[in-house]
Amino acid sequence: MARIIVVGDGPAGLAAALFLSRNGQDVVVYAQDQTAMHYALLNNYLGITRLSGTDFQVVARRQVADAGAQVREAEAVAASVTDGGFSVETADGGTERADYLVLAGGKPSQRLADELGAERRDGGGVVVDTEYATTVDRLYAVGRVARPERSQAIISAGAGATAAIDILSREAGRDVHDWDSPPKDG
Ligand SMILES: Cc1cc2nc3c(=O)[nH]c(=O)nc-3n(C[C@H](O)[C@H](O)[C@H](O)COP(=O)(O)OP(=O)(O)OC[C@H]3O[C@@H](n4cnc5c(N)ncnc54)[C@H](O)[C@@H]3O)c2cc1C
Numbered sequence: 001m002a003r004i005i006v007v008g009d010g011p012a013g014l015a016a017a018l019f020l021s022r023n024g025q026d027v028v029v030y031a032q033d034q035t036a037m038h039y040a041l042l043n044n045y046l047g048i049t050r051l052s053g054t055d056f057q058v059v060a061r062r063q064v065a066d067a068g069a070q071v072r073e074a075e076a077v078a079a080s081v082t083d084g085g086f087s088v089e090t091a092d093g094g095t096e097r098a099d100y101l102v103l104a105g106g107k108p109s110q111r112l113a114d115e116l117g118a119e120r121r122d123g124g125g126v127v128v129d130t131e132y133a134t135t136v137d138r139l140y141a142v143g144r145v146a147r148p149e150r151s152q153a154i155i156s157a158g159a160g161a162t163a164a165i166d167i168l169s170r171e172a173g174r175d176v177h178d179w180d181s182p183p184k185d186g
Helices: 011-022 053-066 109-115 153-172
Strands: 003-007 026-031 070-073 076-082 085-090 095-098 100-103 139-141
Touching (some): 003 011, 003 085, 003 095, 011 026, 011 053, 011 153, 053 070, 100 109, 100 153, 109 139
Parallel strands (some): 003 026, 100 139
Antiparallel strands (some): 076 085
16 A cells, blocks of 8 residues: 655545545545635536535545545645655644655645656646656646646546556556446346
8 A cells, every 4th residue: 555645635636535545545635725616616527517616625525535535634835755755744843754745736836846856847837747747756746736827627636536547557567447337236
């Protein structure tokens, strides 16, 4: 089981945490609940006809906690690369290590990406590959932190899920799917 720290509790971070914790990983989310979702009225999230962004966040946070992730009300203030992983400091003086780090805190997470030596584009977004892996091994950047110019909730959630599947696949040493099917009748 890998230890994974997710910095940020918007759609990107919560989606990453959901997929990782559902699949048996040890996940902690640092959360401040200052997401722009609180200003949104979702009419464009496929499968949801109309929902306030705040209501979306309430459901998503509960779903993530029910899946086994720890959602902690704490601000990640510093991060460094350690031997084979990361160390993250919080504003309350705590320090935790992780095997993987997922930056999902929107634009404020760009500073943490800089501290960790991740490359950035001219527009400010963190450089990522198709799996949202940064130029630093085991460091991922999802949602607005990587794509600040074209931000939509469903895109952030998809990015978080993509990064999670990549981490799960790395840990398993093969491509992993997170698929469920309804129980068969009879
Ligand atoms: C007025 C308005 C209306 C919008 N309407 C829509 C809409 O209708 N449909 C739509 O798809 N999108 C809409 N959006 C955009 C949508 O809100 C964003 O695309 C989405 O919130 C991005 O999600 P994210 O997870 O990438 O980042 P964010 O939502 O920015 O989430 C980042 C989270 O991480 C936390 N955080 C940051 N740094 C730290 C740290 N160091 N430690 C701990 N926590 C941290 C923040 O407090 C925040 O809760 C709207 C935005 C605005 C401003």
